[in-house]
Amino acid sequence: MKVFLITGASTGIGEASARHAVDAGYRVVLAARSKDKLAALAEDLGGPDVALAVTCDVTDFASQQAMAAAAIDHFGQIDVVFANAGVGASGAGTEAGNVDNWRDMVLTNVLGVTYTAKACLEHLTASRGHLLLTGSRAGRIILKGSVYGATKWAVAGYASNLREELNPRGIRVTLIEPGLTDTPFFDDAKPDGLTADDVARGVIYAVQQPESVNVGDVLITPMPR
Numbered sequence: 001m002k003v004f005l006i007t008g009a010s011t012g013i014g015e016a017s018a019r020h021a022v023d024a025g026y027r028v029v030l031a032a033r034s035k036d037k038l039a040a041l042a043e044d045l046g047g048p049d050v051a052l053a054v055t056c057d058v059t060d061f062a063s064q065q066a067m068a069a070a071a072i073d074h075f076g077q078i079d080v081v082f083a084n085a086g087v088g089a090s091g092a093g094t095e096a097g098n099v100d101n102w103r104d105m106v107l108t109n110v111l112g113v114t115y116t117a118k119a120c121l122e123h124l125t126a127s128r129g130h131l132l133l134t135g136s137r138a139g140r141i142i143l144k145g146s147v148y149g150a151t152k153w154a155v156a157g158y159a160s161n162l163r164e165e166l167n168p169r170g171i172r173v174t175l176i177e178p179g180l181t182d183t184p185f186f187d188d189a190k191p192d193g194l195t196a197d198d199v200a201r202g203v204i205y206a207v208q209q210p211e212s213v214n215v216g217d218v219l220i221t222p223m224p225r
């Protein structure tokens, strides 16, 4: 059984993707900072034979290396990596933005994704695996003064650059670009948004294509209600 590692697996899109991955026959490695949430999810997904919970801060490279090592110790392989952990903006645009929040966003959304790729690369090379990155529709459109949007433009650029580096080595690279999605990312409910399950189905679509097919971009947006 293939092994599917997800960062930002404690809630939202990552949690939903873990559930869909298990339904699709994968074993999963669940990484985030919230130890209790990850432990409860791992138990719910079937316990240690199916799901491994690993506490990890994606802004810390050593923590990501330890995450990859724990996955290999437990399951012996990593076939799919979903670099999904991310944080949002505390205020819209630049004038209302907060510089400490900008630091968190850049470290988590940009540097964290590069660390995940680097920490897992050796294992994806061994498995001729698949790397997915969570960008955003906000990384394709202009949002007035948005630093969050700029972090997702960076993820989109990095995904394209990685595809050039990794496809020739047999590793597939997919950028997942959700529009508004109703998750704990927001303090209030987003009834007009996608559900996390809607995005997770796009993730599973990309990984279930034949190995001769690289799905480059998956842009998923809600229909007007």
Ligand SMILES: NC(=O)c1ccc[n+]([C@@H]2O[C@H](COP(=O)([O-])OP(=O)(O)OC[C@H]3O[C@@H](n4cnc5c(N)ncnc54)[C@H](OP(=O)(O)O)[C@@H]3O)[C@@H](O)[C@H]2O)c1
Pocket: 007, 008, 009, 010, 011, 012, 013, 014, 031, 032, 033, 034, 035, 056, 057, 058, 059, 084, 085, 086, 087, 088, 108, 134, 135, 136, 137, 138, 177, 178, 179, 180, 181, 182, 183, 184, 185, 186
């Ligand atoms: N919701 C949307 O409308 C939307 C749209 C487009 C793209 N996205 C992107 O989708 C991804 C998932 O977001 P979501 O909507 O599912 O929100 P979410 O429910 O808030 O999930 C974010 C996940 O990232 C983890 N995380 C945050 N900082 C971390 C860190 N330093 N180290 C490890 N894990 C960390 C969180 O877990 P812990 O707090 O337990 O660490 C959580 O599991 C993000 O990259 C986000 O930018 C969201």
